[in-house]
Amino acid sequence: MTTLPRNSTSEHDRMEHAGAGRYWIVWALLLLGTLVTLLLSRVHLPSPFHLLVALFIACAKSALVVLFFMHLWDHGGANRLVFATSLIFVVLLIGLIVLDNASRFALTNPGHGRTLDMEPPGPDILTPRGPPEPAARPPSGPEMQPEPGAPVRPPGR
Amino acid sequence: MQPESYVAHHYPNLRQQEHAARLGMWLFLATEILLFAGLFTGYSVYRFLYAETFAQASEHLSVAAGTINTVVLITSSLSVALAHHLVQHGRGKAAALSLLVTLGFALVFLAIKAWEWTHDFHEGLLPGRFFTNAELTSTGAPMFFTVYFLMTGLHGLHVVIGMTVLAILMVLCWRGAYDHGYTTPVELGGMYWHLVDLIWIFLYPLLYLI
Incomplete structure (x- = not known):
C-alpha cells in the first residue's frame, strides 16, 4: 500500500497521530469490562451493590466508547x-x-406481594360497599380493580 | 477531487462544515438516547416494583447468548472505528472491507437474537397476556418480558438501520468516494453504530445479569 502524503490542514490531525493502536486498546478494555461484569454477576453481593457494580462497569465501558470510538476526546x-x-x-x-x-x-403502587398482604389504614376503602351483580363481576383475580366506568353503589340500595 | 469541492456554499470552509455536521449528529444521537431512556425508565420502575421476579425471569434468558452478542457488538464497533481510520488515510478499499466485517458481525448478532427469541416463544416467555410459561408464576414476570422484547426489539431495529447505513457507506468507500480527504459520512455513520453498541452495553447487564 502506498502512503499518501498527509494533508495537515485537516481537523483530524490529532486523531490521525493517535493511530489505530488506540482503537485496539479500547477494544481490549471493553472485552475486559465485559468479562468483569460477567464474573462479578456470579458473586453474590448485597442487594444494591449488585446493580451498582454492573452499572458502574457499564458506565465505564460507555465512557470508553463515547470518548474514543465516537471521538469525544478530540472533539x-x-x-x-x-x-x-x-x-x-x-x-x-x-x-x-x-x-x-x-x-x-x-x-x-401496582399490586405485588407485600402490597396485597398489607391492611389499609383507616376505614376500609378498598372493599366494594355493596355486592355487585354476579353478571357484572369480572373474572376473579387477586389484584382486581374497579373498572373506570363502573358506578360505585351507595350503601343500602 | 479536492476536499474543498465538497464544501457547501453556505460554509466558509470544510472544517466548519464538518463541525456543523458532527454537532447535528450529536443532537440526533441525543434524541436517540432519550428515546431509549423512556424504555429504561419503564424498566427501572418495574424492576423496582418486582425486584425478585425480575431476577427470576432473567434466569430464563441465555447468559451465553447475551455475552457472545456483547463481544460481537464490541468487535463490530472496533471494525467501524478502524474503517474510519483507514478511510482517513485514503485507503477506501481497506475501509470497505472493514465495514464488510462489521456487517458480518451484525448478521451474527441478529442470528443469535433470532435464536434467543425463538427459544423464548417456545417457552411461552412472551409479553403481557401472551405469557404462558408455567415455571414463572410470580406477579410481574410478564412485565419483564414486555420490557425485554420492547428494548431488544427497538435495539434490533437500530441494528438493522445501522446495517443499512453501513452497507451504503461500504459501497461508497469501495468506489473511492471518500479517498480525497472528505470522510464525514463515514464518521457520522460510524457514530450511529457506536450508539447501538452503547445501548447494548447497558442492556446486557440489566437484562441478562440481574
Whole structure:
C-alpha cells in the first residue's frame, strides 16, 4: 500500500497521530469490562451493590466508547455539551420517576406481594360497599380493580 | 477531487462544515438516547416494583447468548472505528472491507437474537397476556418480558438501520468516494453504530445479569 502524503490542514490531525493502536486498546478494555461484569454477576453481593457494580462497569465501558470510538476526546465544545445534556435528562427522568414510586404509600403502587398482604389504614376503602351483580363481576383475580366506568353503589340500595 | 469541492456554499470552509455536521449528529444521537431512556425508565420502575421476579425471569434468558452478542457488538464497533481510520488515510478499499466485517458481525448478532427469541416463544416467555410459561408464576414476570422484547426489539431495529447505513457507506468507500480527504459520512455513520453498541452495553447487564 502506498502512503499518501498527509494533508495537515485537516481537523483530524490529532486523531490521525493517535493511530489505530488506540482503537485496539479500547477494544481490549471493553472485552475486559465485559468479562468483569460477567464474573462479578456470579458473586453474590448485597442487594444494591449488585446493580451498582454492573452499572458502574457499564458506565465505564460507555465512557470508553463515547470518548474514543465516537471521538469525544478530540472533539470538545458543543458536542460534549449536547451529550452531557442528554445524560442529565436521562438521569432526571429515571431518577425522579423511580423516586416517585419509592416514596409513595405502597398501596398506590401496582399490586405485588407485600402490597396485597398489607391492611389499609383507616376505614376500609378498598372493599366494594355493596355486592355487585354476579353478571357484572369480572373474572376473579387477586389484584382486581374497579373498572373506570363502573358506578360505585351507595350503601343500602 | 479536492476536499474543498465538497464544501457547501453556505460554509466558509470544510472544517466548519464538518463541525456543523458532527454537532447535528450529536443532537440526533441525543434524541436517540432519550428515546431509549423512556424504555429504561419503564424498566427501572418495574424492576423496582418486582425486584425478585425480575431476577427470576432473567434466569430464563441465555447468559451465553447475551455475552457472545456483547463481544460481537464490541468487535463490530472496533471494525467501524478502524474503517474510519483507514478511510482517513485514503485507503477506501481497506475501509470497505472493514465495514464488510462489521456487517458480518451484525448478521451474527441478529442470528443469535433470532435464536434467543425463538427459544423464548417456545417457552411461552412472551409479553403481557401472551405469557404462558408455567415455571414463572410470580406477579410481574410478564412485565419483564414486555420490557425485554420492547428494548431488544427497538435495539434490533437500530441494528438493522445501522446495517443499512453501513452497507451504503461500504459501497461508497469501495468506489473511492471518500479517498480525497472528505470522510464525514463515514464518521457520522460510524457514530450511529457506536450508539447501538452503547445501548447494548447497558442492556446486557440489566437484562441478562440481574
